[in-house]
Amino acid sequence: MAFSLPLAPPLPAQGWKVKIRDRERNEPPHVTILHRTRAWRFDLRSGGFLDQEPDPKDVPGEVLAEIGKHKELLRQKWDEMYPENPIESKEEGDE
Amino acid sequence: MSDPLFLLGKRHNGPFDRLSRDVLGNVEAVRNAYAQHSRARWVALDSEALVLLASAVRAHDRWHRLLLLERATTARRELLHALFRVVVAPDDGVRLLAADELAEVMSDERADDLFIGGVVDYDDKALLLYRGNLDRLVIPLPWFEPRPKAARPDFAAFAVTDFGQTIQFGEYEAAADAILYEFDPEARRRMKMREIKQDTSFGGALRRLRLSRGLSRSDFQPLAAKTIARIERGEVEEPHGDTLTAIAKRLGVRPDKIKSY
Numbered sequence: 215m216a217f218s219l220p221l222a223p224p225l226p227a228q229g230w231k232v233k234i235r236d237r238e239r240n241e242p243p244h245v246t247i248l249h250r251t252r253a254w255r256f257d258l259r260s261g262g263f264l265d266q267e268p269d270p271k272d273v274p275g276e277v278l279a280e281i282g283k284h285k286e287l288l289r290q291k292w293d294e295m296y297p298e299n300p301i302e303s304k305e306e307g308d309e
Numbered sequence: 310m311s312d313p314l315f316l317l318g319k320r321h322n323g324p325f326d327r328l329s330r331d332v333l334g335n336v337e338a339v340r341n342a343y344a345q346h347s348r349a350r351w352v353a354l355d356s357e358a359l360v361l362l363a364s365a366v367r368a369h370d371r372w373h374r375l376l377l378l379e380r381a382t383t384a385r386r387e388l389l390h391a392l393f394r395v396v397v398a399p400d401d402g403v404r405l406l407a408a409d410e411l412a413e414v415m416s417d418e419r420a421d422d423l424f425i426g427g428v429v430d431y432d433d434k435a436l437l438l439y440r441g442n443l444d445r446l447v448i449p450l451p452w453f454e455p456r457p458k459a460a461r462p463d464f465a466a467f468a469v470t471d472f473g474q475t476i477q478f479g480e481y482e483a484a485a486d487a488i489l490y491e492f493d494p495e496a497r498r499r500m501k502m503r504e505i506k507q508d509t510s511f512g513g514a515l516r517r518l519r520l521s522r523g524l525s526r527s528d529f530q531p532l533a534a535k536t537i538a539r540i541e542r543g544e545v546e547e548p549h550g551d552t553l554t555a556i557a558k559r560l561g562v563r564p565d566k567i568k569s570y
Contacts (some may be wrong), residue, residue: 215460216482235475236459237483239490239500241520246484251417251472253486267503294458299520307526307538 217291219245221280230277234291243292243301245281247273256281258289258301311350311420311442312372315342317361318354324412325352325378339365348372350415350443351393355379359389366392374443376415376425378408397439403428405439406469414441414473422496423473424485429464436464438488441473446492453483456523491521494569511548511568512541518560518570529559 219232231248238246239255244264247254254273255264261282263270281288293300316325316332317339332354333339342349343366353359356379363385366373374395381389381398389396399405405426406414414423420441427438434450455461463479470476476483489496508516515537519526526534526541532555539545540556548556557564 215480231471233471233475233482235482235484235487236456236462237453237487239484239487239521241517248471248474251414251419251423251474253474262505264505265503266505295456296520297457298523298525305526305534305538307534307536 217288217295219280219284219288221277225274225276225280230274232277232281232288234288234295236295238296240296240299243289243296243299245288245292247277247281249273258285258292261285311415311418312348312374313346314350314352314415315339316352316354318358323354324409325354328352328412328416333361336361336365343371343373346371346373349374351375352415353377353379356381359385362392363388376443395439395443395445397426397443404468406473410472417441422486422489422499424469424476425473426469427467427476429467431464436467436476438469438476446488448488448492452491453478453481455481487521490570497569510543512543514568514570515556515560516541518562518567521570522560524559529556532556 216236217234221230221232229249233246233248235246238244242264243258244255245258247256252268252272254268254270257264289301314328316328318332333342339361348371351362351373353362353375359377359381362375371394373393375389375393375397377396377398380400386396386398386400397403403426405411411425414420414425417423421444423441424438425441427436429436429450436448436450438446438448440446450464453462460480462481466477466479468477474485476485476488486500490500526537529537532552540548553564557567560567
């Protein structure tokens, strides 16, 4: 089941969403910030944006604060949904 | 940038009004627009627009694509299919975005990378998706396989949501960019160009492709997980011969395509 982070008002009414969907481009682990026709991938390992476009500056600080506040929950959800690409643990073959 | 967009029919003060300053209202204007552009998108706002199109357009030698906002009779649809390369219509089983989202997606400069709707073909186990540029993309339904502990896709509950950025099958959701990354090499190239940091090595591509397939390093037997790890980290030369063939076969791509991921 896709996970959608409940955001504090007024962000949902403004059209902001933060999601981990069942099928994502899944490397590296990330959440997707959605606003109308635009989307930003936010790295759950480094805490930075994965793409130069759209401009990361267009994401309100309030959205990033919500992600920061629920970082552990988001990391847990990612690991549940993508166990073959976990956030921290080593993979088979790593030395 | 998407192809030019022409509106046909009467203004309704609806969301599509902002897409184009002028609504083409007579045969001559439609004929000229069709002749002047080798590729264009057309939106028929109502049934009167279809009468206009049928009167004005004669050829079918160009990349013109048409979106109907109202249902059309079978005969009329067949006629339009003879005149346009692609006809997207709200027919049985076709699900489209709500009108306001539809208008916003089609006017977006990234319309090519957003979906406006689609239809599930159960017999052929395929999903036909329509993009904001009115091109089509076919996705095999098995690609949406459920992950461990995840909801199963309910194909009867198909919808396009989030302004064309999410494909929904009930509680299951797939990202539009994940679909495009997998099935459209041009979109994949655009996405890779937008990334802040990109490991362009064979190993980086192998890792991305392996994870997108939900495979672990131990899924490449008889190759050892340690071997796959060393290739991904660039500690050995790019594989070739039987090793490359075995890796590509497990990933389900041609050997020469691995680096494009």
